[in-house]
Amino acid sequence: xxxxxxxxxxxxxxxxxxxxxxxxxxxxxxxxxxxxxxxxxxxxxxxxxxxxxxxxxxxxxxxxxxxxxxxxxxxxxxxxxxxxxxxxxxxxxxxxxxxxxxxxxxxxxxxxx
Amino acid sequence: xxxxxxxxxxxxxxxxxxxxxxxxxxxxxxxxxxxxxxxxxxxxxxxxxxxxxxxxxxxxxxxxxxxxxxxxxxxxxxxxxxxxxxxxxxxxxxxxxxxxxxxxxxxxxxxxxxxxxxxxxxxxxxxxxxxxxxxxxxxx
Numbered sequence: 001x002x003x004x005x006x007x008x009x010x011x012x013x014x015x016x017x018x019x020x021x022x023x024x025x026x027x028x029x030x031x032x033x034x035x036x037x038x039x040x041x042x043x044x045x046x047x048x049x050x051x052x053x054x055x056x057x058x059x060x061x062x063x064x065x066x067x068x069x070x071x072x073x074x075x076x077x078x079x080x081x082x083x084x085x086x087x088x089x090x091x092x093x094x095x096x097x098x099x100x101x102x103x104x105x106x107x108x109x110x111x112x113x
Numbered sequence: 114x115x116x117x118x119x120x121x122x123x124x125x126x127x128x129x130x131x132x133x134x135x136x137x138x139x140x141x142x143x144x145x146x147x148x149x150x151x152x153x154x155x156x157x158x159x160x161x162x163x164x165x166x167x168x169x170x171x172x173x174x175x176x177x178x179x180x181x182x183x184x185x186x187x188x189x190x191x192x193x194x195x196x197x198x199x200x201x202x203x204x205x206x207x208x209x210x211x212x213x214x215x216x217x218x219x220x221x222x223x224x225x226x227x228x229x230x231x232x233x234x235x236x237x238x239x240x241x242x243x244x245x246x247x248x249x250x251x252x253x
Contacts, residue, residue: 021140049129
């Protein structure tokens with residue numbers, strides 16, 4: 001079982017490092033929301049692997065709390081972004097597309113400019 | 114190591130591998146919707162596999178129902194949060210439109226044709242509007 005623990009924690013750790021890289025690099029706030037969600041799920045998987053490998057049930061309430069927190073966090077941040085403009089954080093990968101969509105939407109709204 | 118332990122080990126390693134796959138996908142994929150696609154793998158199948166392995170290992174303990182509760186909760190909440198994040202991503206134009214094969218929301222005339230568009234006297238709250246004023250001079 002020790003080998004299983006080492007393999008599982010290595011896989012989970014590598015995944016968590018990559019998710020953290022996206023969390024740090026992510027061009028937009030929504031990328032960070034998605035990666036925070038994935039990071040919390042990875043943490044929940046790690047706690048469950050610990051519980052399973054060592055037959056230790058003392059951490060299972062933490063597992064439930066982490067699962068709840070992932071949902072509440074991503075939904076509340078998504079609602080928050082829905083009420084604000086994230087122009088400064090729009091994806092740097094497609095600026096021309098962004099500007100075109102902007103002008104398009106403004107024209108459809110009857111924007112005078 | 115009994116047969117149940119072997120099955121549990123396979124489930125745990127497979128679930129952990131899905132977390133690694135989510136990390137790779139999050140780093141390599143180009144925009145928010147693709148990254149959501151990658152990040153959903155451990156959210157549903159990974160959590161289910163890990164919880165299955167943990168239940169097999171911990172069967173007999175009185176607190177095992179909590180693992181089942183976590184799995185059911187993930188199944189219920191993952192579509193809700195994914196729906197909200199992808200809706201905001203589409204409306205805020207974090208989506209790479211050149212990568213879309215089918216764009217059912219982006220008709221030629223109506224930006225949001227899937228529902229009626231009410232006219233609000235002080236501006237439509239659903240359409241992109243700056244929080245600090247009606248205009249963004251940098252883009253015009």
